[in-house]
Amino acid sequence: MVSYQEMSYTDLKAKLAELQAEYAAFQSRGQKLNMARGKPSPNQLDEALSMLSVLPDDQRPLDSSGEDTRNYGTIRGIPEARTLMGGILGVPAENVMVGNNASLNLMYDQVARAMLFGIAGCKPQSEQRNRRFLCPAPGYDRHFAISAAFGYQNIPIPMLEDGPDMDQVEQYISDPAVKGIWCVPKYSNPQGITYSEQVVRRFAALQPAAPDFRIYWDNAYAVHDLYPGSAETDHLLNLKTASDEAQNPDIWLMFASTSKISFAGGGISAIASSEANLAEIEAHISIQTIGPDKVNQLRHVRWLESLGGGAGLALPGLKRHMQNLAALLAPKFQAVDKILAQDLDGLGVASWTKPRGGYFISLEALPGTAKRTIALAKDAGVVLTEAGATWPSGNDPLDSNIRIAPSYPSLEELEQASQLLTICLRLAAIEQLLQERV
Amino acid sequence: MVSYQEMSYTDLKAKLAELQAEYAAFQSRGQKLNMARGKPSPNQLDEALSMLSVLPDDQRPLDSSGEDTRNYGTIRGIPEARTLMGGILGVPAENVMVGNNASLNLMYDQVARAMLFGIAGCKPQSEQRNRRFLCPAPGYDRHFAISAAFGYQNIPIPMLEDGPDMDQVEQYISDPAVKGIWCVPKYSNPQGITYSEQVVRRFAALQPAAPDFRIYWDNAYAVHDLYPGSAETDHLLNLKTASDEAQNPDIWLMFASTSKISFAGGGISAIASSEANLAEIEAHISIQTIGPDKVNQLRHVRWLESLGGGAGLALPGLKRHMQNLAALLAPKFQAVDKILAQDLDGLGVASWTKPRGGYFISLEALPGTAKRTIALAKDAGVVLTEAGATWPSGNDPLDSNIRIAPSYPSLEELEQASQLLTICLRLAAIEQLLQERV
Numbered sequence: 106m107v108s109y110q111e112m113s114y115t116d117l118k119a120k121l122a123e124l125q126a127e128y129a130a131f132q133s134r135g136q137k138l139n140m141a142r143g144k145p146s147p148n149q150l151d152e153a154l155s156m157l158s159v160l161p162d163d164q165r166p167l168d169s170s171g172e173d174t175r176n177y178g179t180i181r182g183i184p185e186a187r188t189l190m191g192g193i194l195g196v197p198a199e200n201v202m203v204g205n206n207a208s209l210n211l212m213y214d215q216v217a218r219a220m221l222f223g224i225a226g227c228k229p230q231s232e233q234r235n236r237r238f239l240c241p242a243p244g245y246d247r248h249f250a251i252s253a254a255f256g257y258q259n260i261p262i263p264m265l266e267d268g269p270d271m272d273q274v275e276q277y278i279s280d281p282a283v284k285g286i287w288c289v290p291k292y293s294n295p296q297g298i299t300y301s302e303q304v305v306r307r308f309a310a311l312q313p314a315a316p317d318f319r320i321y322w323d324n325a326y327a328v329h330d331l332y333p334g335s336a337e338t339d340h341l342l343n344l345k346t347a348s349d350e351a352q353n354p355d356i357w358l359m360f361a362s363t364s365k366i367s368f369a370g371g372g373i374s375a376i377a378s379s380e381a382n383l384a385e386i387e388a389h390i391s392i393q394t395i396g397p398d399k400v401n402q403l404r405h406v407r408w409l410e411s412l413g414g415g416a417g418l419a420l421p422g423l424k425r426h427m428q429n430l431a432a433l434l435a436p437k438f439q440a441v442d443k444i445l446a447q448d449l450d451g452l453g454v455a456s457w458t459k460p461r462g463g464y465f466i467s468l469e470a471l472p473g474t475a476k477r478t479i480a481l482a483k484d485a486g487v488v489l490t491e492a493g494a495t496w497p498s499g500n501d502p503l504d505s506n507i508r509i510a511p512s513y514p515s516l517e518e519l520e521q522a523s524q525l526l527t528i529c530l531r532l533a534a535i536e537q538l539l540q541e542r543v
Numbered sequence: 544m545v546s547y548q549e550m551s552y553t554d555l556k557a558k559l560a561e562l563q564a565e566y567a568a569f570q571s572r573g574q575k576l577n578m579a580r581g582k583p584s585p586n587q588l589d590e591a592l593s594m595l596s597v598l599p600d601d602q603r604p605l606d607s608s609g610e611d612t613r614n615y616g617t618i619r620g621i622p623e624a625r626t627l628m629g630g631i632l633g634v635p636a637e638n639v640m641v642g643n644n645a646s647l648n649l650m651y652d653q654v655a656r657a658m659l660f661g662i663a664g665c666k667p668q669s670e671q672r673n674r675r676f677l678c679p680a681p682g683y684d685r686h687f688a689i690s691a692a693f694g695y696q697n698i699p700i701p702m703l704e705d706g707p708d709m710d711q712v713e714q715y716i717s718d719p720a721v722k723g724i725w726c727v728p729k730y731s732n733p734q735g736i737t738y739s740e741q742v743v744r745r746f747a748a749l750q751p752a753a754p755d756f757r758i759y760w761d762n763a764y765a766v767h768d769l770y771p772g773s774a775e776t777d778h779l780l781n782l783k784t785a786s787d788e789a790q791n792p793d794i795w796l797m798f799a800s801t802s803k804i805s806f807a808g809g810g811i812s813a814i815a816s817s818e819a820n821l822a823e824i825e826a827h828i829s830i831q832t833i834g835p836d837k838v839n840q841l842r843h844v845r846w847l848e849s850l851g852g853g854a855g856l857a858l859p860g861l862k863r864h865m866q867n868l869a870a871l872l873a874p875k876f877q878a879v880d881k882i883l884a885q886d887l888d889g890l891g892v893a894s895w896t897k898p899r900g901g902y903f904i905s906l907e908a909l910p911g912t913a914k915r916t917i918a919l920a921k922d923a924g925v926v927l928t929e930a931g932a933t934w935p936s937g938n939d940p941l942d943s944n945i946r947i948a949p950s951y952p953s954l955e956e957l958e959q960a961s962q963l964l965t966i967c968l969r970l971a972a973i974e975q976l977l978q979e980r981v
Binding site for chain 1: 580582583585588589591592593594595596598599600601602603604611612613614615616617643644645647648651652655658659667669685688689692693802806807808809827830831832833834835836837838839
């Protein structure tokens with residue numbers, strides 16, 4: 106295979122014409138495909154359908170403490186849901202507060218509290234100047250959108266192979282204006298990177314200049330292995346354990362949800378932290394609401410227990426369920442990878458990740474061609490995540506990152522979309538290479 | 544019946560001894576009763592138990608537009624839930640955004656947005672000095688707690704027989720520092736007052752000095768009649784209609800929930816307003832969450848439809864269901880009223896409301912005796928809403944208001960608690976009258 110860079114001008118021209126024909130043929134089919142967001146497929150959601158009927162309608166839904174989940178109260182969530190979410194995050198139930206359907210909401214509200222009231226005895230961050238938030242990039246656009254909405258300057262931190270560039274993180278936090286960092290520590294969005302033990306230990310030991318700096322540890326894919334039980338599974342060091350060892354117990358806030366376990370829009374979420382942080386959070390949330398939807402919390406636990414074989418077996422049930430989801434998801438990741446390899450290997454115009462979990466494949470195109478690739482795909486009916494979305498302010502400095510979300514389309518749709526993607530990527534690459542030679 | 548004020552010192556002393564004996568007898572029974580909060584009783588919640596199984600587990604829960612409620616998105620809520628909540632509030636579905644389980648959360652977040660980002664093109668209220676919020680009192684403590692938490696000065700506005708003193712409201716809003724007013728316009732908390740047509744029209748026509756002033760219209764008891772279908776039912780003029788007529792379309796924000804319809808902790812909530820306001824709200828909420836729990840929204844509509852007899856019959860179903868709840872609640876209100884009348888009529892030490900809906904009876908004791916009454920009751924095992932709670936900062940200037948929440952206890956418990964309450968109230972009254980004569 107000759108790389109495009111090594112090809113002659115004439116050969117590139119010929120290849121361009123060939124790809125243009127393929128593109129036109131695809132376009133003429135008039136298909137509409139979407140690989141933009143990490144949405145579970147209907148088939149995945151069907152795996153959780155039994156949750157809908159797990160609470161009997163002839164019995165009061167009481168939690169394990171005897172409280173009626175239908176009524177008001179229990180601001181931190183019901184005991185068994187705290188245990189479940191603690192199991193997912195690897196922290197004790199007493200460090201967990203269980204919320205409604207969106208962990209994003211918990212993160213947003215946490216930054217809002219820091220802004221409005223201040224945290225850790227500091228004055229409200231809205232009254233502090235030049236506030237900054239660290240954003241390992243490429244990363245999750247909705248994280249960056251929160252800190253941007255609150256007026257923080259988002260600082261991109263390079264993602265290395267084992268997590269964010271900790272030299273830079275350690276340097277930045279010596280600035281008291283730096284108030285937080287967004288992390289997806291396991292199967293990161295979009296690269297699928299799991300932070301190494303050393304990276305987690307450096308996070309746990311951070312000594313920020315700002316007492317109100319916090320690590321926003323969004324462990325969204327904590328149990329989302331593509332090959333569960335195999336050697337092809339990542340292990341994330343526990344940040345709570347590590348920060349306790351580093352005598353830094355209040356620096357972390359963990360988040361998780363069942364959005365990619367049960368129902369994307371109808372799951373339960375959790376925030377976990379030290380008791381000092383949780384008490385502060387609870388004081389504010391007690392004004393905001395009388396309590397979370399505990400019925401849905403109980404529904405989740407009972408459902409997972411039913412999959413696990415009985416009372417107290419929610420975590421084994423979760424394990425089985427995640428195996429079922431992996432069986433649906435892994436072939437999709439493999440299908441994309443296979444087509445990318447077939448079409449792009451050796452051309453010198455792309456590299457991509459082979460994640461062992463999570464929801465995304467991160468594709469690095471030739472610098473300067475991501476926008477063009479995504480625009481071409483869109484014009485042929487395939488919607489990808491917007492170019493630059495994985496970077497703060499939507500500004501990918503190299504214009505090279507493309508996020509692929511294989512979960513939602515069917516296998517067949519995914520294959521077609523991936524084929525179109527590689528056509529577009531190659532077209533954009535050749536256009537640029539030809540431009541450079543003019 | 545001779546009033547206590549007319550009694551001789553000796554007779555009062557004798558009465559005091561008699562009541563002290565009754566109090567001691569009650570205390571010795573060691574009962575624990577609670578009339579503190581407007582919580583639905585387990586029997587009420589049982590009326591909604593069939594909601595738990597209304598979504599079949601062998602069918603994808605699609606909304607009326609064909610969207611899968613299990614997945615992400617649909618930030619304003621599913622169409623049929625917007626129609627339902629619009630029906631409750633008396634506004635078109637397009638003016639409604641349906642949220643998760645707590646309307647309080649929607650109110651809190653709305654004030655938070657005004658604080659953080661500003662509304663209606665104004666600068667953030669957090670940057671505006673001497674911010675004030677109007678609080679018709681007695682009123683709902685959780686409302687007052689929100690504005691207090693955000694640092695607004697809460698201004699009590701007297702409640703008259705037909706709603707807040709609108710002369711005072713109109714005067715206060717000429718001050719640009721006044722940013723909002725808390726209202727429970729129908730069967731108000733705690734008095735059960737429904738604002739008159741004239742009061743609603745004056746609200747609709749308000750011309751506040753602050754462009755970012757809003758009426759927080761918490762129509763929590765919109766369909767919560769105690770005697771539905773009878774002449775003993777209040778009618779509230781529609782604020783949207785009235786403010787449209789007054790060419791003041793953006794001044795109102797309505798709130799409602801099904802907390803006292805389905806499950807107190809597991810219902811759905813709504814915020815309604817003009818499109819201009821909703822668009823502003825949606826822009827922020829789109830950063831905060833990917834969408835509400837639509838499964839629970841669909842569950843609610845389907846459940847009410849099942850009570851109403853079929854698709855599209857959620858509102859008739861709601862009507863039937865509210866009749867069932869009224870049949871449980873009305874006897875409790877009547878039982879309290881009967882005991883209050885038996886024990887207190889003619890003594891000159893108390894008056895109370897006879898609401899036709901809502902969740903509370905408001906009892907006015909002799910000024911200076913509410914705290915003492917509530918403390919005495921507590922020492923004998925009956926928990927009432929904390930004294931002063933119905934006033935901003937928990938400060939009842941006359942120390943006279945006692946809120947009775949009859950919904951949660953059983954009829955028998957309620958009768959015992961009410962008897963104890965009147966004993967305590969009479970004790971406190973006589974103590975005070977004797978003190979005055981010393």
